[in-house]
Amino acid sequence: MKWYFSDSAPIYAQLIRQIKVGIVTGAFPPGERLPSVRDLATEAGVNPNTMQRAFAELERDGLVYSQRTAGRFVTEDRTMIEQTKKALAECHIKQFLESMDQLGFQRDEVISLLRQETGKEGVTDGGSGM
Amino acid sequence: MAVLECKNLTKQYGHVTALEDVSFSIEPGRIVGLLGPNGSGKTTLIKLANGLLTPTSGELTICNAAPGKETHAIVSYLPERTSIPLWMTATQLLDFYQDFYKDFRRDAAEEMLAHLNIPAKQRIKQMSKGTREKVQLIVTMSRAAQLYLLDEPIGGVDPATRDYILSTIIGNYNPEAAVVISTHLIADVEKVLDEVIFINQGHVVLQSSVDEIREEKGMSVDALFREVFKC
Numbered sequence: 001m002k003w004y005f006s007d008s009a010p011i012y013a014q015l016i017r018q019i020k021v022g023i024v025t026g027a028f029p030p031g032e033r034l035p036s037v038r039d040l041a042t043e044a045g046v047n048p049n050t051m052q053r054a055f056a057e058l059e060r061d062g063l064v065y066s067q068r069t070a071g072r073f074v075t076e077d078r079t080m081i082e083q084t085k086k087a088l089a090e091c092h093i094k095q096f097l098e099s100m101d102q103l104g105f106q107r108d109e110v111i112s113l114l115r116q117e118t119g120k121e122g123v124t125d126g127g128s129g130m
Numbered sequence: 131m132a133v134l135e136c137k138n139l140t141k142q143y144g145h146v147t148a149l150e151d152v153s154f155s156i157e158p159g160r161i162v163g164l165l166g167p168n169g170s171g172k173t174t175l176i177k178l179a180n181g182l183l184t185p186t187s188g189e190l191t192i193c194n195a196a197p198g199k200e201t202h203a204i205v206s207y208l209p210e211r212t213s214i215p216l217w218m219t220a221t222q223l224l225d226f227y228q229d230f231y232k233d234f235r236r237d238a239a240e241e242m243l244a245h246l247n248i249p250a251k252q253r254i255k256q257m258s259k260g261t262r263e264k265v266q267l268i269v270t271m272s273r274a275a276q277l278y279l280l281d282e283p284i285g286g287v288d289p290a291t292r293d294y295i296l297s298t299i300i301g302n303y304n305p306e307a308a309v310v311i312s313t314h315l316i317a318d319v320e321k322v323l324d325e326v327i328f329i330n331q332g333h334v335v336l337q338s339s340v341d342e343i344r345e346e347k348g349m350s351v352d353a354l355f356r357e358v359f360k361c
Contacts, residue, residue: 007349007353008344008349010341010344011341011344012341013341038300038301038303042297045293045296045297045300045322046300046321046322047161047300047321047322047323047340048300048303049159049160050321050324050340
């Protein structure tokens with residue numbers, strides 16, 4: 001998995017988000033065992049305590065669980081994974097709407113722009129499929 | 131129990147005060163950045179912890195003991211400049227470390243050397259500057275020490291080597307031990323650190339966790355450093 005970090009947000013929060021994306025996209029499939037904290041910390045180039053903190057929080061939310069000797073696993077609860085996916089999407093949409101507000105677009109303008117853009121996508125998708 | 135503790139530590143070189151009334155402690159399991167501009171007192175502090183200098187006043191202890199024979203056995207030190215004997219081969223250096231330090235993990239060192247394709251029979255003298263620094267870091271991190279004191283481990287190496295050095299530090303993480311990394315290349319080490327200690331003109335101006343800084347100030351440690359130490 002590729003890890004990216006921005007300068008402003010706490011590192012543990014960025015880790016939580018990226019692990020959630022990993023779970024939602026199936027990079028970490030439901031019920032699968034997760035790599036060890038040390039391995040993931042080395043891969044992401046972050047402090048092992050920070051990675052541990054991210055997992056502790058994901059565990060509290062129930063998205064991952066540990067088994068005393070076997071390690072840490074992704075939840076098998078697909079409803080919860082689906083909810084996480086939706087929450088991540090809402091987060092993106094909120095950010096997007098904030099940016100559009102800043103640019104001075106009204107909501108109905110935003111929606112018509114989106115429709116225009118997704119319409120275009122449909123056409124190009126169809127075209128490439130031929 | 132703190133791995134490293136300073137209480138009102140002061141060090142003067144003649145009329146020049148390098149450190150003044152410095153107090154802080156570092157707990158086991160922490161990777162701590164000792165950050166400050168050139169001449170702020172970072173190397174003086176690390177030399178005091180190694181017993182290479184003695185305090186003018188105040189005290190510095192390692193696991194409750196003053197620097198000396200007992201602490202040398204539990205402190206692994208990477209000096210600012212390459213200090214390994216250049217005439218030795220990598221293998222001879224490992225022999226040397228094995229003889230000197232009870233806690234030396236030879237298999238770990240051999241594994242890391244092999245991973246980097248460093249020939250065991252090559253003399254250190256014949257190695258490039260970056261390779262020498264890697265070799266020295268490898269032997270330093272191959273000790274099962276209580277405290278690692280790394281003075282500018284990433285200065286003067288290319289970004290790929292920098293990444294290797296940092297991942298070696300993470301890969302050797304031990305919850306019982308503490309690591310102190312002195313550097314002014316903050317952006318590179320920030321993600322690896324639990325805590326940072328800002329030191330300026332011999333004074334500790336801040337000790338905080340990296341994520342606390344990001345949470346409270348909404349900026350990276352690197353950005354905060356640039357703000358605090360603006361010229």
